[in-house]
Amino acid sequence: IAFFAPKHLAGQRVLVTAGPTFEAIDPVRGITNLSSGKMGFAIARAAQEAGADVTLVAGPVHLPTPRGVRRIDVQSAQNMLEAVAQQAPEATVFIATAAVADWRPASSAEHKIKKDGSGQVPQLAFVENPDILATVAQSERARAGQLFCVGFAAESENLLAHAQAKRARKGVPLLVGNIGPATFGQDDNALLLVDAHGHRELPRASKRQLAQQLIADIAQRLESSIP
Numbered sequence: 001i002a003f004f005a006p007k008h009l010a011g012q013r014v015l016v017t018a019g020p021t022f023e024a025i026d027p028v029r030g031i032t033n034l035s036s037g038k039m040g041f042a043i044a045r046a047a048q049e050a051g052a053d054v055t056l057v058a059g060p061v062h063l064p065t066p067r068g069v070r071r072i073d074v075q076s077a078q079n080m081l082e083a084v085a086q087q088a089p090e091a092t093v094f095i096a097t098a099a100v101a102d103w104r105p106a107s108s109a110e111h112k113i114k115k116d117g118s119g120q121v122p123q124l125a126f127v128e129n130p131d132i133l134a135t136v137a138q139s140e141r142a143r144a145g146q147l148f149c150v151g152f153a154a155e156s157e158n159l160l161a162h163a164q165a166k167r168a169r170k171g172v173p174l175l176v177g178n179i180g181p182a183t184f185g186q187d188d189n190a191l192l193l194v195d196a197h198g199h200r201e202l203p204r205a206s207k208r209q210l211a212q213q214l215i216a217d218i219a220q221r222l223e224s225s226i227p
């Protein structure tokens, strides 16, 4: 039996970030995190199935591109911001699921850093990465209500309070909390949807099902145009 998802995002152009970023130390080393990209890829797939035109900006992950989705592969947070900044003017929905590295090495060596036999270790200095979601959320189109922005949060404690604070700090109408324990790499998850009016939980289910529920929720917000 074929399953046809309701086309409740027809006419929307959805931009999704997914996966970790990779911040180079030298040509063969870098700093990253354990994000698998599964949630973001599931969201891109669900949005495409719901009739949206979908662009997925992906950090280094090992996942197949969902059918019908335009994919742009990037490495660092700066690369991700460039790709997003290029695509955002065309988008009507931006969903930031990527686990963007908060910091990157202040400089990346041109050649592989070698052990010199003296037992000395390299000293790494860090600088802060740009906040991609906050940057997009502050754009004119987002503030004019032409680009609906959704953020994610992975917290180890006080999820509701942190998610509410993050929603306000990032300036987004909807912030989605990953309900722990650590969901990185897992096939299922539970989500906490936090908006200006309150919050509701999407109980534990596969990331595929949660993505479909989240897309349905976002579609409803777009229809009612009540953020």
Ligand code: C5P
Pocket: 017, 077, 096, 097, 098, 099, 100, 101, 102, 129, 130, 131, 132, 133, 134, 150, 151, 152, 153, 154, 166
């Ligand atoms: O501040 P924090 O990293 O916890 O916020 C998580 C949310 O912000 C996620 O939606 C993530 O994709 C986004 N983010 C971003 N750019 C960053 C850091 C986080 O877009 N540099």
